[in-house]
Each structure stands twice: as structure tokens, then as C-alpha cells.
Amino acid sequence: MLGVLDACFIIDWSRYRRRKLLSKLFDIMYIHEEVLAQIRSTIAIEYVTELMMRGILRLYAWSDADETEFIRLRDDVSSDPRIPAVERPDILCLIIAKALNAILLSENVGIHRIVEYNPRYRNVSIWTALEVLENMVYKGLITIRDEEEFLDYIREYEEDTAHKFRRRRIEECIERLREWLRK
Amino acid sequence: MSRERNIPPRELLEKWKKEDEEARRIRRESADWNFINKQAPHIRAALIYFIEQGDRYVAARIAGLTIEEFDEIRRKAKIPVVI
Numbered sequence: 001m002l003g004v005l006d007a008c009f010i011i012d013w014s015r016y017r018r019r020k021l022l023s024k025l026f027d028i029m030y031i032h033e034e035v036l037a038q039i040r041s042t043i044a045i046e047y048v049t050e051l052m053m054r055g056i057l058r059l060y061a062w063s064d065a066d067e068t069e070f071i072r073l074r075d076d077v078s079s080d081p082r083i084p085a086v087e088r089p090d091i092l093c094l095i096i097a098k099a100l101n102a103i104l105l106s107e108n109v110g111i112h113r114i115v116e117y118n119p120r121y122r123n124v125s126i127w128t129a130l131e132v133l134e135n136m137v138y139k140g141l142i143t144i145r146d147e148e149e150f151l152d153y154i155r156e157y158e159e160d161t162a163h164k165f166r167r168r169r170i171e172e173c174i175e176r177l178r179e180w181l182r183k
Numbered sequence: 184m185s186r187e188r189n190i191p192p193r194e195l196l197e198k199w200k201k202e203d204e205e206a207r208r209i210r211r212e213s214a215d216w217n218f219i220n221k222q223a224p225h226i227r228a229a230l231i232y233f234i235e236q237g238d239r240y241v242a243a244r245i246a247g248l249t250i251e252e253f254d255e256i257r258r259k260a261k262i263p264v265v266i
Contacts, residue, residue, distance in 0.1 A: 008239060011251055012264070041251040080190055084199075087240045107266045109206075109237060113199060117191040128266050164209055164263035166202070 002102035003029040005057070006093040007038040009105045012161040013129065014047035018153075021141050023056045025132065030060040030100065032092045060096050069095050073121075077114060086110035098124050105132065107163075129157050130165050134173050138180065146181070147174045203237075206265035210234045215261040222256075229253060230260050237265065 003026040010031075013019055023029075029051065036059070039048055051057035073091055077083050090108045094115070097104035104126045106112070115121050127135070133153050136142040144150045151170075158164060191199075211234055219230050229246035233239065233253075243253035257264075 007250060008264075011254060038250060040249050044251065083191065085238070085241075107264065109202075109266070113191070113195075117195055130266075158263075162258040162261070162263050164213070164265045166205065166265065169266075 001026050002100050004060075004093050004097040004100070004102045004104045005029055005031050005035070006090050006104070006106040006108060006111070007035045008107055009129070010035075010039060010048060011041070011044050012107065012163065013105075013132075014041075014044040016129070016157055016160045018142075018156070019047060021136055022132065023051055023054065024141050025136055025139060026056070026103075029057045029105075030096055030102065031057055032060050032062060032089065032096060034089045034092060038089060060100075062092070066092075066095055066099065073114070073118075076118065077110075083117075084110035084113055086114070094121060094124065097126070103127055128165075128169075129161070129163070130154065130169060130173055133157065134177065137177060144177075144181075147177055150174065150177055206237055207235060209265050210237065210262050213261055213263050215259075218260050222260075226256060230256065230262065233257060234262055239264070 013022060031048070036048065039045055048057060070088070070091055073095065074088070077086055077091070086108060090106065090111050093104055093106060094111055096102070098121060104111070104124060106126055107128045112126055115124050115126050133142065133150070137144055137150065142153060144153075151174075154165060154170065214230075214234055219227055222230065226246050229242045232245055233242035236242070239250055239253060239257070242257075243250045246253050246256070248256075
């Protein structure tokens with residue numbers, strides 16, 4: 001499984017006490033050099049460097065065709081004030097995820113909304129830390145006996161990163177996990 | 184040559200509006216307003232912008248900080264990233 005990381009996801013995930021699990025979920029993860037340039041804190045740099053040294057995280061080779069796609073998508077996004085503004089590095093991540101058929105790890109609301117409405121990007125899989133944790137359960141990286149134990153994992157992440165997952169999203173996730181636990 | 188623009192449907196815009204309102208409420212209610220009000224004007228403005236808009240990039244620029252430097256202050260101000 002391939003993943004693409006955006007800056008805020010790395011910044012947040014590097015603070016999570018179970019951050020090492022991410023490299024067991026994905027075979028290879030990609031990062032754009034402009035995203036890498038946004039990472040400055042010791043904790044996040046150390047995390048990224050470790051992943052790169054192990055060959056799990058790689059720099060994506062950006063092409064002229066990707067740049068043309070960036071201009072097209074940027075124009076789509078910026079031409080309507082009702083669409084939330086997104087920064088260039090986050091758009092680059094979305095383009096990479098589409099090009100590689102990879103899962104985009106991003107908590108950028110604007111990027112999530114592009115995937116929700118733009119027909120050319122509707123098939124891109126985009127995960128927040130919540131879906132990452134959920135998929136760690138399916139892959140056996142996190143063992144839970146019931147939904148309450150999963151909620152403990154969510155609480156840990158929220159605590160470590162000062163995040164708050166929407167109740168509706170947690171409920172939907174728990175529903176999928178209940179199904180999975182029944183099997 | 185012009186090409187067709189992809190505009191979100193009205194129902195989606197309504198859904199996003201509700202999500203934004205919910206996220207704003209959670210950030211406002213969680214925030215440590217004592218801490219925020221003690222900050223220098225540009226930091227305070229950036230924190231308030233983040234509470235209202237939830238955008239770390241722009242908030243960091245208002246504060247004149249990197250995203251991670253701003254994030255450190257955001258955590259101290261107890262303002263969650265709502266997702």
C-alpha cells in the first residue's frame with residue numbers, strides 16, 4: 001500500500017506516542033520536497049529522517065505534467081470563493097496521490113472538500129489519523145476487543161496532538177469496526 | 184479556450200457550512216481565552232483567526248511563524264484542530 005504525506009499530518013503524527021506504527025501500515029510513503037521544506041521542528045525532522053533512512057519514505061519526482069495538473073487544479077479551486085483556500089504544498093500532495101493511486105494522509109479540510117466535489121479527484125482515497133488508526137486495527141497493528149478500546153486509541157491521539165475528531169466521524173468509524181469485530 | 188469549472192452542489196455547500204459552524208464552536212469553547220488575551224497583538228490575531236477559520240497555514244503567516252511554531256502556541260492556547 002502506498003501513502004502520500006502532507007506537512008500537517010507529519011507534524012501531528014510525529015507527536016503521537018505510537019508514531020512508529022505508520023511505517024508498518026504502508027509499504028512506501030511519498031513526500032514532495034516542498035512539503036519536506038515545511039518540516040522544521042526537531043521531533044518531526046527526526047521522524048521524517050528515520051523513515052527516509054529506512055527507505056519507507058521517499059521524495060516524489062515531480063514532473064512537468066504534474067505541474068500542468070497543479071495549475072489546472074489551482075485554477076479550479078481559486079476561481080470560486082465558496083471553495084476553501086488550499087496551499088500549494090497540499091495541492092501537490094493530492095496530485096501525487098492521484099498519480100500514484102496512493103492514499104493521501106491529510107487533515108486539510110480544503111483538500112478533503114476537493115475530493116468530495118471534484119469529479120477528477122473523487123476516486124482519491126484520503127485518510128485522517130482516524131482512518132489510519134482504523135486501518136491499523138484491520139491490519140492487526142492495533143489489537144482491540146471492543147469499541148471502547150478503540151476509543152482509547154482515539155483519545156491518546158487527540159491528547160498528544162491537540163486534535164478533536166468530529167463525533168459523527170467517530171460514530172461512522174465505530175460502526176465499521178463493530179461490523180469487523182462481529183466477523 | 185474556456186473549460187467547465189467544477190462547482191460544488193448546493194447541498195454540499197450547506198453540509199460544509201454546518202461542519203464549519205460546528206468546528207468553530209468547538210474551537211471557541213475549548214480555547215483558553217486568558218492565554219489568548221495575554222499574547223502580543225499579532226499572535227492574538229493569528230489565534231483568533233485560527234479559531235474562526237481553522238486554517239493553520241494562514242494563521243501561522245499572520246503570526247509571522249512557521250506552521251510548527253504556530254502549532255506550539257495553538258496547543259498552549261488549547262485550541263484543537265477539528266477534523
